[in-house]
Every structure is written in structure tokens, then in C-alpha cells.
Amino acid sequence: MSLLQVEDVVVQFGGVTAVNHATFEVVAGSVTGLIGPNGAGKTTCFNVITGLQRPTSGHVRFDGRDITRTAVHRRARRGIGRTFQRLEAFGSLTVADNVRVALDIHEGFRGIFRPGDHDVDELLERVGIAEYAAERADSIPTGTARLLELARALACQPRLLLLDEPSSGLDEAETEAFGALLVELAGEGCTVLMVEHDMDLVMSVCDEIHVLDFGSVIAAGTPAEIRVDPKVQRAYLGYSDEGQGAHVAESLDETKVLAR
Numbered sequence: 539m540s541l542l543q544v545e546d547v548v549v550q551f552g553g554v555t556a557v558n559h560a561t562f563e564v565v566a567g568s569v570t571g572l573i574g575p576n577g578a579g580k581t582t583c584f585n586v587i588t589g590l591q592r593p594t595s596g597h598v599r600f601d602g603r604d605i606t607r608t609a610v611h612r613r614a615r616r617g618i619g620r621t622f623q624r625l626e627a628f629g630s631l632t633v634a635d636n637v638r639v640a641l642d643i644h645e646g647f648r649g650i651f652r653p654g655d656h657d658v659d660e661l662l663e664r665v666g667i668a669e670y671a672a673e674r675a676d677s678i679p680t681g682t683a684r685l686l687e688l689a690r691a692l693a694c695q696p697r698l699l700l701l702d703e704p705s706s707g708l709d710e711a712e713t714e715a716f717g718a719l720l721v722e723l724a725g726e727g728c729t730v731l732m733v734e735h736d737m738d739l740v741m742s743v744c745d746e747i748h749v750l751d752f753g754s755v756i757a758a759g760t761p762a763e764i765r766v767d768p769k770v771q772r773a774y775l776g777y778s779d780e781g782q783g784a785h786v787a788e789s790l791d792e793t794k795v796l797a798r
């Protein structure tokens with residue numbers, strides 16, 4: 539069953555068409571990837587889904603309801619959570635306090651009756667950063683800060699979690715643990731839509747992948763299908779900046795698609 543539907547969405551910034559009649563859906567309980575070269579329109583799509591960006595035309599449906607004109611905070615209340623490419627934690631608070639604030643905002647009045655810090659500790663354990671609980675958020679490594687963002691997003695118990703480049707700054711072992719956590723979360727009913735440049739991660743954890751290029755969806759399918767799709771290879775190879783395209787195309791080719 540489809541939890542999210544993006545229908546024929548167009549976003550124009552003056553003369554720039556950032557999203558060009560994009561249509562895709564995210565199946566409930568899946569880990570879905572949204573990939574594409576730099577500037578393809580991925581973050582703009584996230585902004586349309588969360589309500590930060592009003593589309594020029596098109597619709598967004600969440601759980602069967604049209605939310606195209608629903609305010610950002612109402613979408614969050616309905617269960618859409620997100621992390622940002624740029625880190626958003628409160629630098630002067632501790633890691634634990636950052637999660638506590640997210641829980642307090644989510645729980646509102648009910649939070650007063652929260653028994654101790656059990657839920658804060660649990661979230662930190664879950665994302666693997668419990669040892670940093672007492673550290674200031676501006677003193678932790680970037681990868682750890684990304685996991686903190688994830689813990690803060692999870693504090694709101696999202697049904698759909700949008701992650702924008704969540705693995706940047708994580709080392710290999712952390713990325714592997716992170717991938718396993720995403721699969722676990724999806725299995726528990728927290729559907730994941732992820733923008734990610736690490737193709738090994740995308741190919742190993744995603745059930746389905748949508749590929750954007752110049753704002754349009756150029757391919758959709760399983761990792762095995764996307765990996766060998768010539769349109770996808772061309773899109774990445776056509777990207778000239780610092781050889782990133784060639785590198786990604788190479789890793790698309792080399793990536794082993796793990797059995798799920």
C-alpha cells in the first residue's frame with residue numbers, strides 16, 4: 539500500500555525548473571531511495587513533501603489524503619518527520635538535551651508525566667550514540683551529529699521519515715549499522731524515504747529507488763533494476779563536477795545488491 543504519493547509535481551524558481559512533473563510513490567513499510575546527480579531536485583522534492591516549499595503545480599498525498607496545502611506542523615503531527623542535509627541540532631545543548639527537547643515538543647502536555655529519562659536513553663541507544671549523551675552537540679563528530687538528528691526525528695514517532703544525506707560523515711562500520719537500523723525501522727512501520735549519495739548504502743538497504751535528473755523522474759525500480767539502467771548511468775556520467783558522476787556510475791556498476 540502506498541503511504542506517500544507525489545503526483546505530477548512542478549517547482550519553478552524564476553526561470554529554473556527544479557522539479558519537472560515528478561511522479562513517484564513510497565510504499566508503506568519500505569526503505570525507498572530518491573537519488574540523482576547534484577541539483578537534480580531531490581531536496582526540493584523533500585521540501586514539497588514536508589510543506590516547506592509550495593509546488594507550482596501538482597499534488598502530494600499522505601496516507602490517502604491530499605496534503606498539498608497542509609501546513610508544515612500539521613504534516614509533522616500526521617507523522618511526516620525529516621532530517622536536513624545541514625545539521626540542525628542545538629549546539630550549546632547536550633546530545634541528551636537535544637533529544638529531550640524533541641520529545642517535549644512532540645509530547646506537549648503529556649511530556650510532563652514522562653517518567654525520568656528512559657525514553658531519551660532508549661533513543662540514544664537505538665541510534666548508537668549513548669556514549670555521547672553528556673557532550674555538547676557542537677563538540678561531537680559530524681557522523682555522530684547526523685545520528686543525533688535521526689534520534690531527534692525518531693522522538694516524534696514518524697510514520698514516514700525523510701532522510702537527506704544521512705550517512706555523510708559516518709565511517710564504514712557506522713554506515714553498515716545505520717543501514718541495518720533503517721531496515722529495522724521500516725519493519726516496525728516507520729517508512730523511510732532517503733536522499734543519499736552513498737550508492738553502496740542505497741543499493742543494499744532500499745526496496746525501491748526513484749531516480750531524478752533535471753527535476754524529472756528518469757527511472758524507478760529495485761536496486762538490481764536501477765543498477766543496470768542505462769538512463770541512470772548516463773545521468774551520473776553526464777555530471778561533470780569533480781568526477782563525482784563517473785565515481786557514482788562506477789560504484790553503481792560495482793555495487794553488490796545484497797539479498798533482503
Ligand SMILES: Nc1ncnc2c1ncn2[C@@H]1O[C@H](COP(=O)(O)OP(=O)(O)OP(=O)(O)O)[C@@H](O)[C@H]1O
Nearest residue numbers: 551554555556574575576577578579580581582583
Ligand atoms: N530557493 C531556490 N531558489 C532558486 N533555485 C533553487 C532554489 N532551491 C533550489 N534551487 C535550484 O533547483 C535545482 C534543484 O536543487 P535541489 O537542491 O533540489 O537539488 P538536489 O538534487 O537536492 O541537489 P544536491 O544533491 O546538490 O543537494 C538546482 O538547480 C538548484 O540550484
